[in-house]
Amino acid sequence: MSDAQPRRTLRYHSATIRNALLTKLPDAILGGRLKARHVAQPIRIEDITLASAHWPRAFDGLRIAHLSDIHFGHLLGDERLMQAVDAVRTVNADLIAITGDLVDLSAREAPQLFERLGLLRAPLGVFVVLGNHDHLDHPRTIVRGARDAGLIPLMDISLRAGGHDGLLVAGIDWCKSIDHCEARLRRCGAGRADLFLAHNPKAFVAAHARGIPLTLAGHTHGGQLARRGNRQHNLVFTQRLSAGKYERDESCLYVTNGVGAWFPLRVNCPPEIAVIHMHTR
Ligand SMILES: [Fe+2]
Incomplete structure (x- = not known):
């Protein structure tokens, strides 16, 4: 796959057709009201407190801002993205985790997306994993854009955040099944991670088997209804x-419910940015 000339797959074209039929067409029929109502919902800051005996005592009380499922594109444009970025910045978290589906369809908007996401900073870093939508077009563009913006893409790797004795953060690329998630986590190596980032919540099965204290995921949009x-x-x-x-x-x-979606409807399922307060039990 070339970086310069993305080769668009059948999956990309079918997602484009789905987007046209299920999102753009109904929105056009309703005179743009579907999208307008969708982006008018405030982004909620959801405070979550969790604890584990496996969480390193040196990081007791760590605050993680968890942003996911931006779906930058037709439904979530630049203005809404800035709302999300500003909301994350107000949290002043120790670490920021972005768990996939950064773009909705096309990677061509990646420069604009990362101009905004590049504004995010945290003492322990801003970590990114990819979701299924990031694979529709050109995942390498997303990874490169993240890196160039000062974010840390985790593609089946783990690293220490905060130096030699830092928090061990592992992250895996998009995977669909429990077995596939398990295989990717195995590739991360480096023993038992402290924090594990995956787009698919099914990855938690493998994380639990290893006793990883904290896993963050998105993908479901909280069901939207x-x-x-x-x-x-x-x-x-x-x-x-x-x-x-x-x-x-x-x-x-x-x-997390995430902030965006590919379908413009959320009922009892508000867009959110989670703030995880993680403690040692
Ligand atoms: Fe998503």
Whole structure:
């Protein structure tokens, strides 16, 4: 795959057709009201407190801003992106995690996207993993854009954030199945990570098996239609881990609603930026 001339796949073209039929067409029929209502929903800052005996004591109380599923493109443009970036900046987190689907379809808007995301800074770094939508067009453009903007893309690798004795952060590229997530996590090596970033919440199965204390994921958009007062009752039927926090033994998972979506409807499922307060038990 060349960096200079993206070769667009069948998957990209089918996603473009789906986007035209299920998003652009209904929005045009409704005179743009679908998109207007979608982006008018305020982005909520969701404070989440989690604890694990496996979390390193040196990082007790760490604050992580978790941003996901931006879907930069037709439904989420520059103005909305800046709202999200400004919201993350106001949190002043120790570390920022971006868990995939940075773009909705095309990687051509990556320069504009990363001009904004490049404004994000945190003492321990801004880490990025890719989602399925980032693979529709040209994932290398996304990875390169992230790196050039001062972000840290994690493509099946782990590294220490904050120096030699720092927090061990692992991140995997998009994967669909539990087995595929497990294989990618295995590639990260470096023993048991402290923080694990994956787009797909199914990766938590492998994280739990290894006793990783904290996993952050997105992908589901919280189901987009959820029961009032119970976000884990939602329209995602293919994921047991669909929204919010999950705790298994000493392993915690947070699945964020994310800020964007490919379909412009959210009911009892507001766009959010999560702020994880992580403690040592
Ligand atoms: Fe997504």
